[in-house]
Amino acid sequence: MRPKCTHHCHDLTLATLIACFAIMVLIPFTSKAAEKKFEAPPKLRASDILPEKLLKSPNYQIDEQVINDGFLNHYHVTSPFGDFDVISNAGMHKLAREIDTITEMAKVKTSDVFIKAVGESASKTLSGIKTLFTDPEKSIKGAATGISSLFSRAKESVLKSDPGETEDSKAKQAIGFSKAKREIAFKYGVDVYSTNKVLQEYLDSLAWADYLGGLSLAAVTAPIGGAAGLVVTSSGAVRLLNEVIATTPPAELKLQNRNKLLDMSIDGDLIHLFINNPHFSPRQQTYLVAALEKMTKAKNREFPLQVALQAENHNVATTVTLITAMFAAYSVKITPIERFYPVARFMYGLDENGKTVLQIPADYITWNQRLANGIGSIQKRGKKGSDLWLLGTVSERARIELKQAGWEINTRVATKLGVAEEKLK
Numbered sequence: 001m002r003p004k005c006t007h008h009c010h011d012l013t014l015a016t017l018i019a020c021f022a023i024m025v026l027i028p029f030t031s032k033a034a035e036k037k038f039e040a041p042p043k044l045r046a047s048d049i050l051p052e053k054l055l056k057s058p059n060y061q062i063d064e065q066v067i068n069d070g071f072l073n074h075y076h077v078t079s080p081f082g083d084f085d086v087i088s089n090a091g092m093h094k095l096a097r098e099i100d101t102i103t104e105m106a107k108v109k110t111s112d113v114f115i116k117a118v119g120e121s122a123s124k125t126l127s128g129i130k131t132l133f134t135d136p137e138k139s140i141k142g143a144a145t146g147i148s149s150l151f152s153r154a155k156e157s158v159l160k161s162d163p164g165e166t167e168d169s170k171a172k173q174a175i176g177f178s179k180a181k182r183e184i185a186f187k188y189g190v191d192v193y194s195t196n197k198v199l200q201e202y203l204d205s206l207a208w209a210d211y212l213g214g215l216s217l218a219a220v221t222a223p224i225g226g227a228a229g230l231v232v233t234s235s236g237a238v239r240l241l242n243e244v245i246a247t248t249p250p251a252e253l254k255l256q257n258r259n260k261l262l263d264m265s266i267d268g269d270l271i272h273l274f275i276n277n278p279h280f281s282p283r284q285q286t287y288l289v290a291a292l293e294k295m296t297k298a299k300n301r302e303f304p305l306q307v308a309l310q311a312e313n314h315n316v317a318t319t320v321t322l323i324t325a326m327f328a329a330y331s332v333k334i335t336p337i338e339r340f341y342p343v344a345r346f347m348y349g350l351d352e353n354g355k356t357v358l359q360i361p362a363d364y365i366t367w368n369q370r371l372a373n374g375i376g377s378i379q380k381r382g383k384k385g386s387d388l389w390l391l392g393t394v395s396e397r398a399r400i401e402l403k404q405a406g407w408e409i410n411t412r413v414a415t416k417l418g419v420a421e422e423k424l425k
Contacts, residue, residue: 039366039397042068049073049089049363054096059103060084062092070368071360073392081106081198089363089392090414094191098199101188105202178249181207186246193281195314241290250282257289264292266302270309279311284321291321291328295337303340303347310345319361322419323347326359326389329417343378354384358407363392367401375405389413 044066047055055062060079067074075092077084079099086095184206185192190199245253254275261271275285288308295301304324311317327349331337335351349357358378365371380386386407393411394402402409410416 038368038372039070039395041070042364042366042395044068044073044364046075050092054093057096057100060096060099068364068366070366070370071362071364073363088361090361094194095196098190098194098196101190102199102202104188105206109202109205177207177211180210182246184210186242191281191283192246193283241286245283245286253282253286257285260289260293261305264301266305270302270305273309274305277309277311277317279314280308280317280321281314284317288321288324291324294328295331297331297336297338297352298349299339301340303342307342307345307347322361323359325419326361326413326417327357329419330357330359330389333417341379341381343374346374348378350381354382356380356382356386357389358387359389361391365390365392365394365398367395367398371398372401375402375407380406389417 046062046064046066049066050062060077063076063078072088073092075086075095077086077092077095077099081099081102084095084099086092181203182192185203190203192203194200248256258271258275261274262268274280280288288304292301292304304320304327308317308320308324311320323346327337327340330349330351335353335355337349337357338352339350340347341350348359351357356378378386387410388402388407389410391412391414394409399409
């Protein structure tokens, strides 16, 4: 029997985002709205939230009871590969795709071609290689997560770029193992930098077999479907961006991203701190830089990078990436963002039409103290109203309170903005 695996998907970061956005006790909120009674946590069911194709799978089971914290939905999933806890609807979509992929990978591992690829002698070689890289991998990753990486001023280069939390060690990258792993992940349509440990174990197994020369990528089945996560623009551009990420070594991706940011005339020190933040995976950095490239009319488009510097873990990094992508999509499809403004550790924007714009990747918002505090702290700078954009929706009470506070609400905007390959319902 497999040991229980508790998996916190990268969308756990959204909870951190909401905490930053709401700012809770940092800024007092004294309007009469805050004095009113707030809503109790709602009782939600997975069957009322998620599409049927996601609910019905032979590979996993989603608990019917869904916990909502006032902003995000929390799911518990059981599978033959362990139990998973995941936060947000988007996180549930991503996890479902990963479990389906793990199921397909498990079939490959029991196939004749895999067994032949990893024979008795190859298994010994594989074991020796894994042992060889155990200590270097730990030491390199440990160094990359220290405070020194945030304060370094050394010039970024392919040779000096340390692996981040979700990257393979330099040794693995050098021998070609990581290249095989990226190609396999791309073939399946999953994120090679995912924090799903079970997925990483299966990716490693197939990559080692491929590296040893016996497993052809032809043995890998077709993609499960969908992109590796919420991204910046249309499906065609998503596939192109994912292909670039899959075929480019992480150190080279970092160098490309650095050069793109320099071309935007962003301060070199700010760029270096962002590129060397170990909590951002190369995929996240590439998505975020691509998003900044879209916002050509923003007078301070370096501001999302300043917000990104506060990411103290992979979860917060994912949130900043997603919010920046939402603003970029708004700039392209709705109205260009003219300037960003701070609110606690978060940000909101002003578009060229004079609208105050706030993007929140929440699933279901209830009227609660944190929301009241956060909304009350935002200075509405535009003369054309204030727009709130949500990946999910709001309760009727929250809708009423937000409208009374002057906010126009846009719900289920993932498809409208083009930041998702599929509807999140």
